[in-house]
Amino acid sequence: MADFKPAFAFVLQHEDSTRSGKVTVDAGGRTRFGIAERFHPDLPEEFFTGAAEDALAEAEKIEEREYWDAMRLAEVENQNVANKLFDMGVNIGVRQAAAYAQRAANALAAVNARVAEDGVIGPRTLAAINTADQIAYYQLLCELSAAHYQHLAAVNPAQAVNLKGWMKRAEA
Secondary structure: OOOHHHHHHHHHHHHOOOOOOOOEEEOOEEEEOOEEHHHOOOOOHHHHHOOHHHHHHHHHHHHHHHHHOOOOHHHOOOHHHHHHHHHHHHHHOHHHHHHHHHHHHHHHOOHHHOOOOOOOOOHHHHHHHHHOOHHHHHHHHHHHHHHHHHHHHHHOHHHHHHHHHHHHHHHO
């Protein structure tokens, strides 16, 4: 089964590879270590202005609880797939990432083994993920991520500045 620690390290490669604690500002507002102010309005000011080590520890707790656990990724058998789904959840949201997880599973499943694309990872979705061809499944997740980011940039041209970085993330 997949482990949170390598998945968190995978996400940090995209969010802050040097672990410097740099605060960026984007559509989610201030963001540090993948935690956006817009989606976590209860964060204290110190999260954005305090020591990087403290913010990193808090980001790790939040991401494990609100993304990793919420998506039941410890039940995914392939670590690389779990890493990718976790990264998608942190970047595009748990519900959307789960819906893409289901869409990718359905693309590889027999007609009678399809799961609802409801954005909630449950036992049937986990079974579909774990029984899919893992290489093909991972590739589909990359493709769905890329299409998602291209769509975002197309419908919101102000976000086009992020497309190059998003596409690199989608391919990872």
